[in-house]
Amino acid sequence: MRKRNCRENRGERIINSISQNLDLPTDTVSGYAHIEMSGNREVIVEGCRGVLEYSEKTIALNTGKLTVKLCGCDMTIISMQGSQAIIKGIITCVEFCN
Amino acid sequence: MLFVNFVRFILGYVRFTARGGFPERFLNLCRLNKIILWNLRNTNGVISACTDCASYKKIRSVSRKSGMKVRIKRKHGLPFFLNKHKRRVGILVGGFLCASLLLILSTRIWSVDVIGNNNVPSERILGVFEELGIRKGASAKRTDIKTTELAALEKLDELSWLNINISGSKAVIEVREAVESPEIENDDTPADIVAARDGIITIIRPFNGTAEQEAGNAVVKGDLLISGIKENGDLTVSFCKAKGYVVAKTSRSMNYSQPQKLNARKPARIKKRYIINFLSFNIPLGVINRENSSFEKSEIVINGVTLPFGITECTELFFEEAQIPLSPEKQNAVGFMRFADMCAEEFRYLEVSESKVTADGKGGFSGEFECLENIGKEHPMQIEQTKTADP
Numbered sequence: 001m002r003k004r005n006c007r008e009n010r011g012e013r014i015i016n017s018i019s020q021n022l023d024l025p026t027d028t029v030s031g032y033a034h035i036e037m038s039g040n041r042e043v044i045v046e047g048c049r050g051v052l053e054y055s056e057k058t059i060a061l062n063t064g065k066l067t068v069k070l071c072g073c074d075m076t077i078i079s080m081q082g083s084q085a086i087i088k089g090i091i092t093c094v095e096f097c098n
Numbered sequence: 099m100l101f102v103n104f105v106r107f108i109l110g111y112v113r114f115t116a117r118g119g120f121p122e123r124f125l126n127l128c129r130l131n132k133i134i135l136w137n138l139r140n141t142n143g144v145i146s147a148c149t150d151c152a153s154y155k156k157i158r159s160v161s162r163k164s165g166m167k168v169r170i171k172r173k174h175g176l177p178f179f180l181n182k183h184k185r186r187v188g189i190l191v192g193g194f195l196c197a198s199l200l201l202i203l204s205t206r207i208w209s210v211d212v213i214g215n216n217n218v219p220s221e222r223i224l225g226v227f228e229e230l231g232i233r234k235g236a237s238a239k240r241t242d243i244k245t246t247e248l249a250a251l252e253k254l255d256e257l258s259w260l261n262i263n264i265s266g267s268k269a270v271i272e273v274r275e276a277v278e279s280p281e282i283e284n285d286d287t288p289a290d291i292v293a294a295r296d297g298i299i300t301i302i303r304p305f306n307g308t309a310e311q312e313a314g315n316a317v318v319k320g321d322l323l324i325s326g327i328k329e330n331g332d333l334t335v336s337f338c339k340a341k342g343y344v345v346a347k348t349s350r351s352m353n354y355s356q357p358q359k360l361n362a363r364k365p366a367r368i369k370k371r372y373i374i375n376f377l378s379f380n381i382p383l384g385v386i387n388r389e390n391s392s393f394e395k396s397e398i399v400i401n402g403v404t405l406p407f408g409i410t411e412c413t414e415l416f417f418e419e420a421q422i423p424l425s426p427e428k429q430n431a432v433g434f435m436r437f438a439d440m441c442a443e444e445f446r447y448l449e450v451s452e453s454k455v456t457a458d459g460k461g462g463f464s465g466e467f468e469c470l471e472n473i474g475k476e477h478p479m480q481i482e483q484t485k486t487a488d489p
Binding site: 052 | 121122125126128129132134135136137138139140141145
């Protein structure tokens with residue numbers, strides 16, 4: 001198990017170093033979600049693979065490698081098309097968990 | 099976002115609610131089935147969202163799998179509106195007519211205005227341009243402006259320059275008036291200047307010819323004032339046309355008596371008719387007598403743009419002859435007004451130095467006036483040419 005984690009970290013490191021050297025955006029190469037925030041009112045998450053939790057106060061999104069959890073109030077998913085989700089509301093906290 | 103909303107309105111969409119079951123699973127299944135959702139809201143476990151018509155048909159299987167009950171709250175958009183009103187053919191016909199009217203009218207001239215003219219009436223300029231094709235309802239794009247300008251200038255001699263500006267559906271004709279050259283008098287027929295009235299001369303100024311009178315002389319009508327015979331340096335004489343002015347003090351008397359009954363035309367009946375104007379078409383509503391009618395055209399102007407619709411009010415007045423009895427005060431007042439009008443007309447080109455007006459109290463007025471006026475009048479000379487025998 002440890003060996004496998006080590007291999008994964010090594011692969012990630014290689015990809016990171018290549019993307020850094022070639023000036024490529026990290027999210028497109030390494031498979032992370034691309035998140036854009038407009039103040040604390042709107043969040044655009046690209047690379048969303050599913051909704052894990054949805055309520056007025058919390059929205060949790062599966063982005064593959066990470067789970068993005070947005071906390072706040074009056075949270076609304078304005079649109080969900082393909083792998084893009086636009087969330088509006090008063091965002092007080094953004095959490096990332098593996 | 100506005101454009102997106104417009105497209106959504108054109109294609110139609112539904113707002114629905116989904117309750118019970120697993121909301122997250124429902125959303126994930128929607129995403130997997132490529133069901134587009136927007137304006138998602140979760141209030142106390144009830145999801146409300148919008149989706150397009152085609153996606154809503156797929157949503158039933160998704161809701162079954164996630165254990166949610168879906169219900170339509172409201173239908174929005176053009177397809178639902180048309181479906182609701184499909185039996186009302188009038189709305190569709192009206193919409194079609196409105197769209198076609200807008201398309202046709204946007205290529206036409208709605209109003210023609212003339213600016214820059216003072217002496218030449220606008221009606222004359224508009225009449226010429228109407229003959230040449232620039233009128234209400236004419237096509238704005240098909241008009242050959244250069245040719246029309248040249249043709250109009252040929253027809254309108256009173257103008258020195260003109261220009262047609264067509265912006266949108268408004269045509270403005272800008273003109274400059276020509277300055278008329280003064281007429282040069284070439285009449286050299288020998289003539290004298292004689293007195294037109296009796297009077298005492300105060301000023302005599304001969305420009306051409308010989309003065310026969312002096313200031314202070316009393317003259318009667320027909321007396322010679324400036325002679326057309328000039329004596330040359332070599333003691334010979336020559337004939338010319340006498341020119342000059344002779345100001346004399348004259349006396350005039352005026353009388354007016356106002357009868358007790360006033361003859362007047364009294365309006366007996368007013369008949370109103372209307373004409374609907376649309377571009378160059380006039381649709382009369384009823385029979386209109388154009389000879390005795392006065393016309394008042396009203397147009398609709400919005401933000402300086404004259405619309406192609408308007409209405410003309412035709413008022414036809416029927417008069418009858420009437421004799422209105424006057425009270426003594428009114429008789430005096432009317433008499434004085436008529437007397438004053440007569441005096442103003444008579445003394446338009448004279449200077450009144452002294453006046454004495456008397457009233458008889460029954461509408462009669464008489465006045466004695468001393469005036470200063472030019473009494474000179476041209477009188478052609480009678481010249482006979484006789485043949486002289488050769489020596």
